[in-house]
Amino acid sequence: MAETATNYADLQQARNESMQNTAPAKAATTEAAKLSVPNAVLLVLTALLIDGLQLFLTLIIIGVVVNWIIDVFALLLFYVWLKMLGMSMYESKGFKTLLSLIGAMGIEILPLVNSLPGWTAFAALTVIFEFSGHMPTLGKLAKLASFKKS
The missing domain is CATH 1.20.5 (Single alpha-helices involved in coiled-coils or other helix-helix interfaces)
Structure with a gap:
């Protein structure tokens, strides 16, 4: 023993x-950026495509019904995409991304307001928040977007 x-x-x-x-x-x-430049470009282009499709569908009236389905799929798409890249939305840095995702979904849920580019704003904010530590200009923009006084 x-x-x-x-x-x-x-x-x-x-x-x-x-x-x-x-x-x-x-x-x-x-800590390196989890979102690479090609992924950032694809994220913004995908958001632009979704917002453009929703604007077109809203103009031909069918979007009032179909846009809700597109919004749910877009929410799941962006959430899973960022999770697969390893971006945590529950840390201090990722919490801004989570808030912008919730804000985009809030914009996109309202019937006529969903013509605004909510998903594109979310994608642009995600890119800004991710690269803010690596590029000084984006860091200043991220501070401005988060309303912090320095």
Whole structure:
């Protein structure tokens, strides 16, 4: 029994040492943008396509009924897309993205207001929030958009 306890203690000690050796390497790396430039362009173009389709359908009257279905699919599309890219919407940085997603859905749910480019605004805000730490001009724009006084 004592031999088993010694072996277990040695295993725990070896594991703790290996965890301590790898932890500083992870902390030293800088956080890269999870949204690449091609993905950002595709995100905005997809949002423009959805908003353009909704505007067209609203003009031919059928959009009053069909736009609700398009909005649900667009919400799911953008949410799953950003989750697949690894963007968490429940952290402090991702919470802005979540609020803009909720705002876009709020705009798009109202029958005649959904002609406004809500999904495009969401996509543009997501790109701005994601790249704000890497580009100083976008950082200033993100501070302006979040109404923070500095």
